[in-house]
Amino acid sequence: MKVLLIGSGGREHALAWKLASSPVLTALYAAPGNPGMQADAECVALDITDHAAIVDFCLGKAIDLVVVGPEAPLVAGLADALADAEIRVFGPSAAAAQLEGSKSFTKEVCDRFGIPTAAYGRFDNALAAREYVRKHGAPIVIKADGLAAGKGVTVAATVDEALAAVDDCFDGSFGAAGASVVVEECLVGEEASFFCLCDGTTALPFGTAQDHKRVGEGDTGPNTGGMGAYSPAPVLSEALIARTMKEIIEPTMRGMAEMGMPFTGVLYAGLMLTEDGPKLIEYNVRFGDPECQVLMLRLKEDLLLLLNAAVDGQLAHMSARWRDEAALTVVLAAKGYPENPQKGSVIGGVAQAAEGDDTAIFHAGTALRDGALVANGGRVLNVTALGKTVTEAQKRAYTAVDRIDWPEGFCRRDIGWRAVQREE
Secondary structure, three states: OEEEEEEOOHHHHHHHHHHOOOOOOOEEEEEEOOHHHHHOOEEOOOOOOOHHHHHHHHHHHOOOEEEEOOHHHHHOOHHHHHHHOOOOEEOOOOOOOHHHHOHHHHHHHHHHHOOOEOOEEEEOOHHHHHHHHHHHOOOEEEEEOOOOOOOOEEEEOOHHHHHHHHHHHHOOOOHHHHOOEEEEEOOOOEEEEEEEEEEOOOEEEEEEEEEOOEEEOOOEEEEOOOOEEEEOOOOOOHHHHHHHHHHHHHHHHHHHHHOOOOOEEEEEEEEEEEOOEEEEEEEEOOOOOOHHHHHHHHEOOOHHHHHHHHHOOOHHHOOOOEOOOEEEEEEEEEOOOOOOOOOOOEOEOHHHHOOOOOEEEEEOOEEEEOOEEEEOOOEEEEEEEEEOOHHHHHHHHHHHHOOOEOOOEEOOOOOOHHHHHHHO
């Protein structure tokens, strides 16, 4: 099979690495890809916002399947453009991608189909949102309604912080994403990520993880796209997974089909495990980043066969088996991230750090300049390792981190701390 993978981040590098191991793969292209992906795929300089160019490339290369990594092309309708050209694509339609593209849409789905989530209000102007905040007090959560690259959420500890977050949204800090705002109650509990592969009818459970969104150790500081993750999530027991499927995933799948927008692709549920059971924080319509990296290290199945089954509506006949080991990934970011990451610094020692069967390094924001690997983004490398326990995986990951020569980079040194505490 000839496959085109859309995207250029650590998530896409992990997907390319896993897809490349499939015996049914004959050619893998990545658009636009990154330097790390060149070992597994041919990188092609396509503008992923130019749907016509992607369609033309697929027709010219006789691509059998397109795998869309990031959320923005899905929300913009890339899957629809490919489907209209009769090109097989793994990823939801623009209508179904509203589950991530519009937080208020997801809240309305939850209301309509009885899916447990936080109480909320949706607002198109700052005055009404500010009144809601004052009425309900803090802690409270402020969310830009649209896509904001993982940075449009503020968990406000005080009313003043919440009011400032509302103003940030309506003042344009998140562009069009903040034109409307969702204000919701602050759920109490532990967060976990739950993934399913979906074919419009069937949702196949596809792993669990926990990530660290805050930039600082001890989960402090501003939110980021993610500073690290580990899998499986110890807090998600089999009983909680079964309850999540019954109360959250299955009603969503039925509801989306009933509304005429059946969901195909990855459904990623961000959960809060409260005293009352799991509640939906938000949906994403693609693999998490960096959660994908730890899932790919643990997956025993042929990923390409699973994605094909999803596209063909055959997931009811498939299963997903996982390695018993835990996986953990540490994000190496450029100094200044997330506000103002410094680009252009040279990175050394990556090949040496990746030595060993239990370690993989996935590129995120890298580029090649005069033959040297340089930082070209905020989150730059994902150092990922396996271990019999999260503690062992953490030790291996940080051993690899310390082999990388990049003074202009930084990472958190406590990824997986909750799981490590449970294992002590």
